[in-house]
């Protein structure tokens with residue numbers, strides 16, 4: 755029977771060949787083993803240090819510090835942790851998102867595009883401070899720039 759023959763040909767010849775090729779050329783499975791952005795950034799501790807420094811800059815910037823007036827130490831610590839988890843998760847790390855959806859958390863704050871860009875630039879300068887290589891820097895910044903529609907307040911249509 756042709757079906758039986760092709761089945762046994764698969765088991766006796768093709769399958770071992772596939773295994774040999776994969777063993778001989780481990781590069782073929784590179785896509786699976788390629789490191790996530792999370793790993794290339796240096797993992798959780800690196801992300802944690804970046805977020806700490808980034809938020810310090812944001813909170814001390816006179817152009818946007820008014821958004822954070824009245825936040826006590828515990829609230830600021832929570833905001834730090836929420837941002838760490840978000841960055842860890844969105845770069846492929848093993849963290850859970852513990853914050854509200856960004857469009858919910860920022861609704862009603864009236865954040866302008868200019869203010870969004872100030873925050874984005876603080877992240878970019880922090881990544882430079884931490885000497886994050888260009889490919890990882892660009893990849894992360896592209897992800898963050900895409901968040902603009904969730905953060906910037908759009909004027910209600912008439």
Ligand code: HEM
Nearest residue numbers: 818821822836837840853854859865869870873874901905
């Ligand atoms: C650049 C992208 C941004 C990201 C990834 C981000 C991320 C976050 C996260 C994770 C939270 C916590 C939400 C929660 O409590 O569940 C948050 C809250 C907040 N963010 Fe942002 N944010 C961004 C931009 C901005 C900008 C541009 C401003 C103001 C200039 C801002 C001001 C705030 C404030 C005031 C809160 C606290 C809101 C509240 O608890 O009521 N954020 N943000």
